[in-house]
Amino acid sequence: MKDQLQQPRDLDGNPVTPGLPMAMLAEVTHRCPLACPYCSNPVELVRAGSELSADDWGRVFREAADLGVLQVHISGGEPGARRDLAQIVAHARDAGLYVNLITSGIGITRDRLEELDRAGVDHVQLSLQGIRPDMADRISGHPGSWDKKMGFADWVTEIGFPLTINAVVHRQNMERLPDMLELAERLGARRIEVATVQFHGWADLNRGALMPTREQAAFARQVVNEGRIRLRGRMVIDYVPADHHAVFPKACMGGWGSTGLNVGPDGTVLPCHAAQSIGWMRFENVKERSLSDIWHLSDSFNAFRGTAWMPEPCASCERKTIDFGGCRCQAMALAGDARATDPVCSKSPLHAQVVARAEGDAAAETTEFVYRRMKKGG
Amino acid sequence: MTPLIQPQDVPYLPRGVRLQGDHVRGIRVLQAPERAMQLDQIGEAILTELDGARSMAAIVAELAVRYNAPEDQIAGDVRDFLTGLIERRMVFVKDIT
Numbered sequence: 001m002k003d004q005l006q007q008p009r010d011l012d013g014n015p016v017t018p019g020l021p022m023a024m025l026a027e028v029t030h031r032c033p034l035a036c037p038y039c040s041n042p043v044e045l046v047r048a049g050s051e052l053s054a055d056d057w058g059r060v061f062r063e064a065a066d067l068g069v070l071q072v073h074i075s076g077g078e079p080g081a082r083r084d085l086a087q088i089v090a091h092a093r094d095a096g097l098y099v100n101l102i103t104s105g106i107g108i109t110r111d112r113l114e115e116l117d118r119a120g121v122d123h124v125q126l127s128l129q130g131i132r133p134d135m136a137d138r139i140s141g142h143p144g145s146w147d148k149k150m151g152f153a154d155w156v157t158e159i160g161f162p163l164t165i166n167a168v169v170h171r172q173n174m175e176r177l178p179d180m181l182e183l184a185e186r187l188g189a190r191r192i193e194v195a196t197v198q199f200h201g202w203a204d205l206n207r208g209a210l211m212p213t214r215e216q217a218a219f220a221r222q223v224v225n226e227g228r229i230r231l232r233g234r235m236v237i238d239y240v241p242a243d244h245h246a247v248f249p250k251a252c253m254g255g256w257g258s259t260g261l262n263v264g265p266d267g268t269v270l271p272c273h274a275a276q277s278i279g280w281m282r283f284e285n286v287k288e289r290s291l292s293d294i295w296h297l298s299d300s301f302n303a304f305r306g307t308a309w310m311p312e313p314c315a316s317c318e319r320k321t322i323d324f325g326g327c328r329c330q331a332m333a334l335a336g337d338a339r340a341t342d343p344v345c346s347k348s349p350l351h352a353q354v355v356a357r358a359e360g361d362a363a364a365e366t367t368e369f370v371y372r373r374m375k376k377g378g
Numbered sequence: 379m380t381p382l383i384q385p386q387d388v389p390y391l392p393r394g395v396r397l398q399g400d401h402v403r404g405i406r407v408l409q410a411p412e413r414a415m416q417l418d419q420i421g422e423a424i425l426t427e428l429d430g431a432r433s434m435a436a437i438v439a440e441l442a443v444r445y446n447a448p449e450d451q452i453a454g455d456v457r458d459f460l461t462g463l464i465e466r467r468m469v470f471v472k473d474i475t
Contacts, residue, residue, distance in 0.1 A: 020402060022414055068402040070414040098398075098409040123394045123411035162394035162411050162467075190394075190467040191411060233382045233464050238412075 008297060011339070014308035018257065018296050020068030024097075025262040025273060028057065028074060028088055030374070031081040033106045035141030036129060037369035038168060038203035038210060041077065042276050045374050046265040054084040056286070058091030060263060063291040065095040069261075073125075075102035077265070080112070086119040093120030100125060102166070105152030106145055113155050124156045125164040125193070131179045139172070141371045157188045164191040169220060170210040172367060177223045185235055194224060195240040200274040200329055202372045208364035216362075217242040244358035248319060249326025249342035256304035256328060261295060269294045271301055274329040278338045304328055309339060313347045381457050382464040383434055388472035389460050390430035395468050397425055410468045424456055430472065434460065 010016050030045040052060070061072065072092050079085050080103055092099045101116065102125045108116070126149065130136035133146035156163045165184040169177060177194065184192040196217070197203045197210050212220070224239045231237065243250050253260050253272045262270040267286040270276065276283065281303065284294045295301055303309070307320050314325040325331075326342020334343040335350055343350035383389060391397075395410045397417075406422050408415045417425065423445075427437045438456050442449040463469040 066402070068400075070398075070400060070407060070409065071412070073412075096398075098396075098414065100412055122396075122409070125412070160393050162392065164411055233467075236465075236467050 008302045008305070010305055010309045011299070011303040012309050014306065016302055016305035016308075018301070018305060019259065021064075021259055021261050021295060022069065023071045023073065023260045024064050024069045025073045025075060025260070026057065026060070026088075026092075027076055027262065027264050027273070028052075028079050028085070029077040029081050029265050032076055032078040032104065032372075033081070033142055034078065034104050034129075034145065035371035035373055036139060036168070036202075037141075037206040037371055038170065038197040039372035040198070040201065040203075040273050041372065042274075043201050043205075044276075047374070050266040051082075052265065052267050052286070054082075054087040054091060056267065057088045058094070060267070060286050060291060061092045061095035061097055063286075065097055067292050067295055069097065071098040071100060073100045073102055078104050078107060080104075080106070080108040086112070086115045089116055089119040089121055098122050103127070103152075104140070104145070105149045106142065108152065110155045113152075113159060117159050117161070121161065123164065124161045125166050126153055126156065127166045127168070128180070128183070129168070130173055131176050131183050135173060135176075139369075141369075153187045162191075163187065163189045164193060165189045166193045166195065168195050168197055169212070170197040171212045171216060171362060172210070174212050174216040174220055177220055178227075181223070181227050181231070181235075181237070185231065189235060191236040191238060193238045193240070194220070196220070196242040198240070198274075199244070200277055200333065202370070204333060205370045207361040208366045209369055211244070211358055211361035211364070212242050213362040214245050214359070217245040243327075243330075243344045244354065246344060247346045249323050249330070249345045251323040252327035252330075252342075255324040257295075257301040258305070258324075261291075261301075263291075269298075269300075271304075272329065275300070277329045278332045281338070304339070311339060311341065313345075314341050317347065379458060379461055382461045383457060383471055385435035385438070385453070386433050388430065388433050389437075389464075389469050390428050390472060391425070391468075392470040397422070408463075408468060410466070413466070413468070415468070420455065421459060424459055428469070 008016050030041050099121050100123045101121045105126050129139040136146040137143050167180045227237050257271045262273050268283050281300050283300050284298050310325050314320050328338045331340040331342050332338040334354055341348045343354045398407055398409050400407050406417045438453045442452045460469055
């Protein structure tokens with residue numbers, strides 16, 4: 001499709017009406033001391049030499065704020081791997097954005113955390129890979145990570161930041177979810193995000209070691225429901241369930257190109273962090289075009305806006321404006337077609353096949369991981 | 379909805395939660411960890427009163443006078459609104475002890 005100078009159109013040429021984004025994920029680096037086998041970064045990682053400068057980020061943040069973005073999630077990789085992180089944070093606050101820092105807690109000293117406080121971080125989200133040193137260190141592939149994380153969590157609360165614990169759950173740790181809630185409460189977290197591994201990119205390479213069983217998914221749901229009642233007013237639980245075991249797909253990103261965008265380390269702008277798994281799609285870069293033009297006019301952001309592009313069974317489904325056909329990247333991965341109904345939906349013709357494959361993976365004996373690493377050289 | 383705040387309690391916006399103008403949309407929002415909530419005029423009027431010193435009862439009395447409305451009705455609205463935000467950890471209640 002030619003560039004969209006006047007009327008934004010979806011991939012079939014139907015007119016669409018872009019809304020305004022609320023949130024931006026800024027992946028300021030792909031460098032990370034951890035090697036989690038479900039990392040949400042793409043399998044092809046961006047190297048340090050291609051990263052945007054802090055001043056580039058400043059411009060992107062100002063463009064984002066002008067476009068309607070209210071919150072930025074500064075993430076990575078490990079954002080602390082950037083020496084100039086405080087400068088990046090300060091630029092985001094100067095642009096008027098609310099700054100969430102999403103970190104592994106590894107590689108940020110107490111002094112640096114105080115510097116980030118002065119720079120204007122509003123909220124810290126800390127990832128945990130397990131509830132004990134052995135599990136946390138094995139999953140993150142980083143000996144000593146647990147002790148460093150516990151120290152970091154103490155600094156966060158001593159300085160006074162609001163704390164969110166981010167717990168990624170999968171077959172090898174799901175039974176420990178009750179302990180994870182208890183730990184988050186003990187650390188003084190206001191929120192915990194319990195996110196089941198999403199099987200894109202690195203996680204897809206580790207399906208056999210990570211896919212939860214149907215029983216585990218049901219158990220996690222029950223723990224979350226009971227926890228929400230017990231912890232009402234004390235700690236919020238946000239939950240991303242295991243969608244391979246669901247009846248309907250998740251409303252990925254609240255709809256493609258509707259409320260959020262993701263800017264990668266080198267300035268590539270994506271409708272979601274996994275969008276590069278849609279191999280034929282071309283993505284634009286803030287070095288070449290304004291964020292506003294990319295949001296409103298690019299083929300990539302407009303491709304799946306609205307509902308006119310949807311095939312059956314989505315097109316005639318009463319849920320099409322609730323879950324928007326599910327996840328485009330998952331449709332690409334499981335159906336080989338980014339516009340297909342998300343195959344985790346019970347209405348998809350591929351559903352039975354997807355469930356059978358998930359159950360096969362869940363029954364796999366392996367616990368070995370393919371760790372997330374940058375390729376050597378370059 | 380069981381209330382999470384009593385009339386004598388002192389509600390406040392904790393660190394990491396702030397009122398902000400959204401100049402692009404022309405609205406007021408409450409910014410909090412990973413959440414931005416659009417406020418209507420009533421919500422904004424209530425939250426603007428939260429100074430970390432006055433109790434909910436004092437705030438209700440103030441709003442009843444200002445909007446010339448029955449205190450009972452205002453009390454219910456304020457209690458429910460704040461309870462919803464306390465559930466989301468966007469409003470805290472001061473520990474008097």
